[in-house]
Amino acid sequence: MEETQMEEECKEEINGTQIEEKESDEIQMEERDSNSQTEVAPALIAVHPFDQSVAVAVGSELRIFNLAKNCSVSIESTEMLHKDAIRAVRFSDKGKLLVSAGDDKLVKIWSTETWQCLCTVNSEKRVSAVAISKDEQYVCFADKFGVVWIVDLVGLAENQPGSNKKAAELFGHYCSIITSLEFSPNGSFIVSADRDFKIRVSVFPRSPLKGVHEIQSFCLGHSEFVSCLTFVHNSDFPQGFLVSGSGDSTVCLWDVTSGLALCTSEVGKEANLSEEAHPAVIDLCATGDGSLVAVAIQRQVSKVPWLQGILLLSCDLSAGKLSTLKVIPVPGETFIPTRLGMALSKNLLWMVTGASNLPGSKATSFARIRILSGFNESDTETRVLEDQEIPGGEKLLEKLQGSVSVQGADFSAAADTLNAAMSSLLRKKQYSNEKREFRKKTRNDKKYNQ
Amino acid sequence: MMSGKGNISKNKSTGLPRKRFYRARAHSNPLSDSHFPVPLSPQHVDYSIHFPQIFPSSDRSGDARRIEFADIGCGFGGLLISLSTLFPEKLMIGMEIRDKVTEYVKERILGLRTTNPGQYQNVSVVRTNSMKYIPNYFEKSQLSKMFFLFPDPHFKEKNHRRRVISPFLLDEYAYVLGAGGIIYTITDVEELGEWMKTCLENHPLFEAITDEEIESDPVVKLLEAATEEGQKVARNGGQTFQAVFRRISLSA
Numbered sequence: 001m002e003e004t005q006m007e008e009e010c011k012e013e014i015n016g017t018q019i020e021e022k023e024s025d026e027i028q029m030e031e032r033d034s035n036s037q038t039e040v041a042p043a044l045i046a047v048h049p050f051d052q053s054v055a056v057a058v059g060s061e062l063r064i065f066n067l068a069k070n071c072s073v074s075i076e077s078t079e080m081l082h083k084d085a086i087r088a089v090r091f092s093d094k095g096k097l098l099v100s101a102g103d104d105k106l107v108k109i110w111s112t113e114t115w116q117c118l119c120t121v122n123s124e125k126r127v128s129a130v131a132i133s134k135d136e137q138y139v140c141f142a143d144k145f146g147v148v149w150i151v152d153l154v155g156l157a158e159n160q161p162g163s164n165k166k167a168a169e170l171f172g173h174y175c176s177i178i179t180s181l182e183f184s185p186n187g188s189f190i191v192s193a194d195r196d197f198k199i200r201v202s203v204f205p206r207s208p209l210k211g212v213h214e215i216q217s218f219c220l221g222h223s224e225f226v227s228c229l230t231f232v233h234n235s236d237f238p239q240g241f242l243v244s245g246s247g248d249s250t251v252c253l254w255d256v257t258s259g260l261a262l263c264t265s266e267v268g269k270e271a272n273l274s275e276e277a278h279p280a281v282i283d284l285c286a287t288g289d290g291s292l293v294a295v296a297i298q299r300q301v302s303k304v305p306w307l308q309g310i311l312l313l314s315c316d317l318s319a320g321k322l323s324t325l326k327v328i329p330v331p332g333e334t335f336i337p338t339r340l341g342m343a344l345s346k347n348l349l350w351m352v353t354g355a356s357n358l359p360g361s362k363a364t365s366f367a368r369i370r371i372l373s374g375f376n377e378s379d380t381e382t383r384v385l386e387d388q389e390i391p392g393g394e395k396l397l398e399k400l401q402g403s404v405s406v407q408g409a410d411f412s413a414a415a416d417t418l419n420a421a422m423s424s425l426l427r428k429k430q431y432s433n434e435k436r437e438f439r440k441k442t443r444n445d446k447k448y449n450q
Numbered sequence: 451m452m453s454g455k456g457n458i459s460k461n462k463s464t465g466l467p468r469k470r471f472y473r474a475r476a477h478s479n480p481l482s483d484s485h486f487p488v489p490l491s492p493q494h495v496d497y498s499i500h501f502p503q504i505f506p507s508s509d510r511s512g513d514a515r516r517i518e519f520a521d522i523g524c525g526f527g528g529l530l531i532s533l534s535t536l537f538p539e540k541l542m543i544g545m546e547i548r549d550k551v552t553e554y555v556k557e558r559i560l561g562l563r564t565t566n567p568g569q570y571q572n573v574s575v576v577r578t579n580s581m582k583y584i585p586n587y588f589e590k591s592q593l594s595k596m597f598f599l600f601p602d603p604h605f606k607e608k609n610h611r612r613r614v615i616s617p618f619l620l621d622e623y624a625y626v627l628g629a630g631g632i633i634y635t636i637t638d639v640e641e642l643g644e645w646m647k648t649c650l651e652n653h654p655l656f657e658a659i660t661d662e663e664i665e666s667d668p669v670v671k672l673l674e675a676a677t678e679e680g681q682k683v684a685r686n687g688g689q690t691f692q693a694v695f696r697r698i699s700l701s702a
Contacts, residue, residue: 147618172618174581175481175611196582197490202621211617213654214700215625218585220491259590428483436485 040421041085041103042282042338043354043367049095051343053112054392056400057086058367059356062100064115065392065399072399073115080117082106085356088141092132097153099139101127107141107167109153119165121151129180134187138208140170142178147171148192150208171202171212177426180229185240189216189256193226195426199244201256217259224248225426228283232290237317243293245281247427251295251313253322262320267295267311270324280422285340285349287375290317292325294349294372296337298419310337310351310372312382330370330384334411337370338418347375348391352400355414366409367401460557465564467557469526474550477602480581480612486549488578492589500574501541517541517588520626521597522580523614525678527555529599531562532676534573536668540594544575545587552577581614584622591628595669598646600679603639615646617653624655627697632659636673636692638683643691656695664694 044057053073056063060082064073075081084104091098091112101107107121107130125143132139139151149167156165176194183190183204190204190212199219202212224247232253233240241262242254249268252261268279282296295311309330313322330351337351354367371385387404390396394404431439459471489495497505497517505513519537521530524544533542546552555575562570578587601614610616615635623633633656635646650656664670674680674690683690 171621174619174622176582198585200585210654213621213624215590215621217590218491218625220586223490431485 039085039357040359040417041087041356042418043352043356044086044089044339045341045350045352045369046089046091046098047341047343047350048091048112049093049344051346052095054341054350054396054400055089055091055098055100056352056367056369057089057100057102058354058402059085059365060102060104061356062086062089063367063400063402064098065396067391067396070392070395072395075115075117080108080120082108087126087128088130090130090132092136093134094136096136097132097139099130099132099141101130101141103127107139107151109139109151109156118156119151119153121149121165121167123149123167129178129192131181131183131190133204134183134185140181140190141167142181142192144177146173146176146178146194148173148178148181148190148212152209168209169211170208171200173198173200179225179227179426182229182231182242184242184256185231185233186238191229191242191256193229193244195225195428197222197224197226197246199226199229199242199254201242201259217256219244219252219254219256219259219261221252221261221264222246222248222250224278224280227281227422227426230284230286230293232286232293232315232317234290234317237290240290241317241320243284243286243315243322245284245295247278247280247423249278249281249297251281251284251293251322253315253320255320263322265313265322265324267297267313267324270311280419280426282336282338282422283340285342286315287342288344291315292375293322294340294342296340296351298422299336299415309335309384310340310349328372328382328384333368334415335368335370336411336415342375348373348385349375353411353415354409355418358414358417363407363409366406366414368406368409368411369397369400460561464561466561467554469554472550472554474548474554478547480547480579480614484579484582486577488583489586492585492587492592495587497541500543500576501571503571504541515541516592517543518593519543519595519597520545520580520588520593521599522584523547523598523601524555524575525551525600527558527575528677528681529597529672530555530573530575531558531570532672533669534570536672538569538572541572543573543587545578545580546575547577547579549577581619584626588626590625591631593626594628594631596623596627596631596633597673598633598635599673599677600637600683601635601642603637603642605639605641610645613642613645615649617649620649620653620656624653624697629697629699631697632667632669633695633697634669634673634692635694636680636690638679638688638690640689640691643693647691647693650693650695654700655697657698659694659696667694670694 046055052068053066087102089100098110103126105123109119125145127141129142142148148170150170151167173194176196180193189201191201193199201216203214226246228245231240242256244252251265251267253263279298285294293313309328312325314325338353341350349372351370356365358364374382397404496508498508518540519542521544524546530544604612637643
């Protein structure tokens with residue numbers, strides 16, 4: 001109870017302006033409205049690195065389909081389920097673990113063999129991002145107050161499922177929502193992005209439980225919140241480069257060792273989304289060889305109905321360059337992916353769109369899955385698969401979408417609601433000068449102008 | 451010049467701003483979203499605004515000089531003014547979150563530059579929230595001295611995360627300080643003094659400075675003598691608690 005109070009307070013603190021005067025009713029109303037919007041959660045997807053399974057999160061529901069055995073996975077015990085919207089889900093690089101976490105302040109670590117919940121970690125605050133170390137020894141998660149935590153998985157046994165572990169503090173961004181958390185390809189750095197335009201690259205030490213104190217670099221240059229991170233790497237560049245997407249409509253390529261920006265791609269312009277409000281980059285997904293990056297971009301559906309699908313960037317690691325390859329349209333309903341996923345081994349790009357807790361709609365939550373194929377080979381054409389061509393077919397769609405065909409959901413309205421929720425959560429509030437002047441009136445330190 | 455007719459906010463003989471026209475709130479919320487401009491990165495900091503005589507143009511690609519001293523929460527700027535003449539070759543900046551106070555320091559520096567031609571060209575002030583935006587102003591290992599003098603004590607435990615010295619923020623200070631760089635802290639609140647010392651002692655990238663070095667460092671004497679807060683404490687016969695630590699490198 002006390003904690004939620006604290007959280008509310010902090011929200012107000014962050015949202016509030018410098019002037020700590022009592023706000024006018026009008027402003028308070030506005031803020032309450034925007035707060036309720038943030039409860040809408042986008043659908044998420046994670047693909048097993050070796051195509052063993054696919055996980056989709058819609059609201060508090062975690063849906064898993066076993067691709068190897070071509071059957072759906074059911075999580076029996078209801079105690080094991082999440083109680084509020086899942087905000088982060090990912091597989092470990094070796095594929096043994098799945099981690100899910102979100103607004104219920106629980107981090108759940110699953111075995112991908114047995115689909116038992118190996119351990120549940122209580123977080124003090126809502127969780128916004130998770131990462132798993134390359135050796136599968138540590139799980140790191142970030143909360144909405146900017147603190148990154150670490151859980152040591154040593155001694156986590158299959159035969160004692162459901163145990164609780166305690167997390168230790170790792171490092172912190174000062175009171176900023178962390179949007180994304182990634183380990184560098186060789187595991188030597190942990191990279192975190194926040195809503196204050198920052199990307200922090202920290203040295204991940206051998207004994208991280210004592211905290212991460214050494215900062216390698218800050219990657220600075222974005223002019224809005226940083227929404228997503230991914231690494232591109234291949235055998236020639238095992239260290240790889242960082243790719244970030246931001247609310248300023250750009251995708252940036254970084255050298256994390258120096259923190260230098262190598263290339264900035266203005267994907268908003270490239271995709272011909274010339275709107276006043278910069279459409280934010282929602283998610284990024286790189287191919288296993290680091291040659292291509294798929295970009296999902298926010299847009300106002302009502303204004304540009306003809307542009308759906310994703311943008312493909314080609315990535316030249318030796319030159320340190322990103323260039324726009326093409327826009328791949330997704331036929332059918334308005335499809336703006338909320339998350340992208342890809343296995344290391346195959347050429348399929350998984351895309352999901354969907355939302356939960358949609359206000360004022362018949363279907364309060366839905367998820368729709370589309371797959372792009374022929375991805376890795378440049379000579380064959382990329383193509384969006386028909387539903388019957390999808391691995392797992394109708395069985396998979398029934399499990400992951402909840403039904404074979406998605407009905408009654410207004411895709412474009414949902415996309416607009418999600419856009420609004422993302423903006424109110426991550427964009428800084430802009431107050432007009434008049435409003436700020438009005439709020440300053442009651443200040444008593446303005447004497448000398450009078 | 452700005453000291454035109456009717457500008458009562460300045461002292462007529464010295465041209466310096468008068469403090470009572472810059473009354474400020476004692477506290478400011480460091481957690482709130484800020485509405486002042488913040489440079490996107492250290493390269494975007496315009497030195498020609500801060501040090502016009504030393505950097506006549508905003509293009510500073512050919513000049514290797516960088517800001518080396520940062521006074522975090524500089525208040526009315528007493529320490530900066532003393533340091534400016536003590537280290538005339540070093541560039542230094544004060545960072546202050548309260549806009550009125552920043553205005554005052556700005557006017558004070560301009561006034562001093564006018565009355566002492568050629569002096570005080572190496573000192574400036576910026577309004578910012580240093581707890582959030584330190585990496586936007588300074589590159590890795592750029593600074594050699596950082597000052598945290600009489601910071602807001604934030605007594606309540608609930609508000610400890612607002613303290614300017616904290617384990618997480620020390621990571622960022624260690625990032626902008628070069629190896630061998632020195633961090634100076636002082637307070638008149640015993641509890642806060644203890645807190646700052648403990649934070650620094652527990653941080654692997656900082657080590658305490660020996661008493662002899664503290665004795666011989668001319669800057670240490672200024673911590674109390676040059677700052678407005680320090681003078682206030684001395685007037686009231688109060689006690690101060692200081693912690694001076696050096697940034698060390700782990701690999702060495």
